[in-house]
Amino acid sequence: MPDAARSLRVLVSEGSSTSGREAITILGLAGHHIEVCDPSPWCLSRFSGFVRKFHRCPGLRGDPAAYLAFIEQRLADGKFDVLLPTHEQGFLFARAKQRIEGRAGLALPGFESYRTAHSKAGFSRLLDRLGLPQPPTQIVxxxxxxxxVVRLPAVIKTSVGTASRGIWFMRNADDLESAVHDLGTRDAFADEILVQDLVAGTTEKAQSVFCRGQMIGFHAYRQVMVGVGGGEAIKQSVKRPAVRAHLEKVGQALDWHGALSIDYIMPYDGGAPLLIDCNPRLVEPxxxxxxxxxxxxxxxxxxxxETPAALPEGREGVLTHLAMQALLGCAARGGTRSDILRECRCLAAVSGPYAGSTEELTPVKADWISVVPLAVTAAVLLASPxxxxxxxxxGFxxxxxxxxxxxxxxxxxxxQT
Incomplete structure (x- = not known):
């Protein structure tokens, strides 16, 4: 385990994602010096007392080369111990590892392995090669x-996409035609598209850390309450030995180094878990x-x-929640102002569905300024659900x-340098 008494200088690659924001809380509680780069001056992580300095940077999407040059300059100026990619910036850093090595510590696999995990089509092919379970899948x-090839009901996924972007659920012919139209307008057929049978079940997530192909950390959780866009508003930790074994096999095959997360379905019929997505990073840790x-x-x-010893698995049944997701989910499901206000009261009192749970995203008691985005979200939804x-x-x-x-x-x- 890390020595909490040793304060490290950590540069976080972005500040907009929920995963990045949660990583910052964990780093802050450990006493590390945290600086954040993000193209948005109003990103979620800007509202954290744990962040010592914010750097407004070029957008990764618009100009990857300019973003990389900006990161290199910050590493040269700041003498950071660690560069921590918390989202898709790892794709660029894995490609440019030679330009970062020696300037800050970085835990990433080789670029080809990263690209395989990042691509939904690449991950599906890897599962086939390893003989690991996934829903029936076609790539078009x-x-x-x-x-x-489609068999309704089905799911369509673009090969590139995160946070539920590029996913269509099709239950009838009208859904199919709507999805085809959307894909055409986005020029999505310039890349590969996955078509998967829609399996009835619950979606869960597992996270891991690998050291040169060996798993040294694992955790899994299930969704207790849905938020907006299918995200989790309330989570509960679970033990999933079969999923752990599948993920371990994936990491070994890719000679993975760093963080690796997967989504999987637990079928209602009691069948084996089916792997459906991969993220080459930690997701909301x-x-x-x-x-x-x-x-x-x-x-x-x-x-x-360093080569850390493997961590034991955590406690089962631990509840956590994301208040912003809960409020957004309540409104997205057609909740009225009264419903949203009732949800606010339950969250404030940690009662109702939140009894026994702790806040993940906006830990106001430990980081008081995190109340700002939460309060703004509540106010906007109360004014306009x-x-x-x-x-x-x-957030996209x-x-x-x-x-x-x-x-x-x-x-x-x-x-090249």
Missing amino acids: TSAQQLRE MNAYRAGVDLVGLLLLLSLG ESALKLARG GAHLLDLRSIRMIEGEDFG
Whole structure:
């Protein structure tokens, strides 16, 4: 485990995602010096007393080369111990690792392994190669192929996408035609599209940290209450030995180094868990932290070049919640002002569905300034409950990749100094 008495200088790659914000809380509670880069001056992590300095940077999506140059300059100026990629910036850093090595510690696998995990099509092919369970899947590159292979009900996924972007659930012919139209307007058929059978079940998530292909940390949780866009408003830690074994096999095959997370379905019929998505990073690590598994601390040790001992699994049944997700989810489901106000009271009193749970995203008691985005969200929803989806889409910003920026990173020789 990391020595909490040793304060490290950590540069966090973005400040807009919920995953990045939760990592900052964990780093702050450990006493580390934290600085954050993000293209948005109003990003979520700007409202944290744990952040010592904020750097407004070029957007990763719009200009990966300019973003990389900005990060290099911060590393040169700040003498950071660790560069911590908390979202899709890892794709660029894995490609440009030679330019970062020696300037700060960084825990990432080779670029080809990262690209396989980042691509939904690449991950699906890897599962087939390893003989690991996934829903019946077809990969297509045209609307005609899609119509030929689809079996309703089904799920369509673009090969590039995060935070529920690029996913369509199809239960009838009208849903299918709407999805095909959306894919065409987005020019999504320029890349691969996944078509999967829709399996009835609950979606859960597992997170891990690997050291040169060996798993040294693992945690899994299930969704207790849904938020906006299918995200979790309330989570509960679970033990999933079968999922752990599957994820361990994936990490070994990729010779993974760093953080690796997966989504999977637990079918209602009691069948084996089915792997459906992969994220080459930690996804909202606070539930793991509250359960006794400090995956962020483990990443710091890896970044410093150490070989940490494997952590034991955390406690089962630990409840955590994201108040902003809960409020957005309440409004998105058609909640009235009275419903939203009632939800606010339950959250403030930690009662009702939140009894026994702790806040993940805006830990006001430990980080008082985090109340600002929470209060603003509540105020906006009370004034206009129908604005929930618009507020939720605000997180899909310039800190994320799209197909164009991915092609730019793949096409440039970022390994050269």
